[in-house]
Amino acid sequence: xxxxxxxxxxxxxxxxxxxxxxxxxxxxxxxxxxxxxxxxxxxxxxxxxxxxxxxxxxxxxxxxxxxxxxxxxxxxxxxxxxxxxxxxxxxxxxxxxxxxxxxxxxxxxxxxxxxxxxxxxxxxxxxxxx
Numbered sequence: 001x002x003x004x005x006x007x008x009x010x011x012x013x014x015x016x017x018x019x020x021x022x023x024x025x026x027x028x029x030x031x032x033x034x035x036x037x038x039x040x041x042x043x044x045x046x047x048x049x050x051x052x053x054x055x056x057x058x059x060x061x062x063x064x065x066x067x068x069x070x071x072x073x074x075x076x077x078x079x080x081x082x083x084x085x086x087x088x089x090x091x092x093x094x095x096x097x098x099x100x101x102x103x104x105x106x107x108x109x110x111x112x113x114x115x116x117x118x119x120x121x122x123x124x125x126x127x128x129x130x
Contacts, residue, residue: 001039001130004116007063007070008032014063016041018052025052029061033091035084038110039130041076042088044099045107053078053109067120074114084108 008014009032017026027049031042043049053076061072085101088108099106119125
């Protein structure tokens with residue numbers, strides 16, 4: 001999990017795929033945090049991505065650092081605790097102008113049953129699970 005966190009953090013932007021009906025939806029994300037040995041992402045409850053996750057919590061994340069990429073398949077589990085929300089906002093102070101812990105919009109998820117596959121054009125793929 002730590003390796004996935006560090007990879008995504010260094011990339012700054014990763015892409016998350018969800019599903020809307022039978023149509024895949026992909027968008028850029030930039031939040032990644034570790035709390036209590038779980039990997040977290042954040043969004044706003046009013047956004048379409050949150051509505052899609054509510055209907056189908058399975059998602060995939062993909063990021064590329066110029067040499068290697070990672071694909072992470074996981075189930076996203078909402079954590080509505082204020083401490084989880086605040087931990088994310090503390091890690092990303094720029095978000096505090098738009099989000100506040102307990103504001104009814106800040107939504108954080110941890111990745112459950114995650115499988116990350118690291119790949120490149122020059123080496124064999126390797127998988128980590130957490």
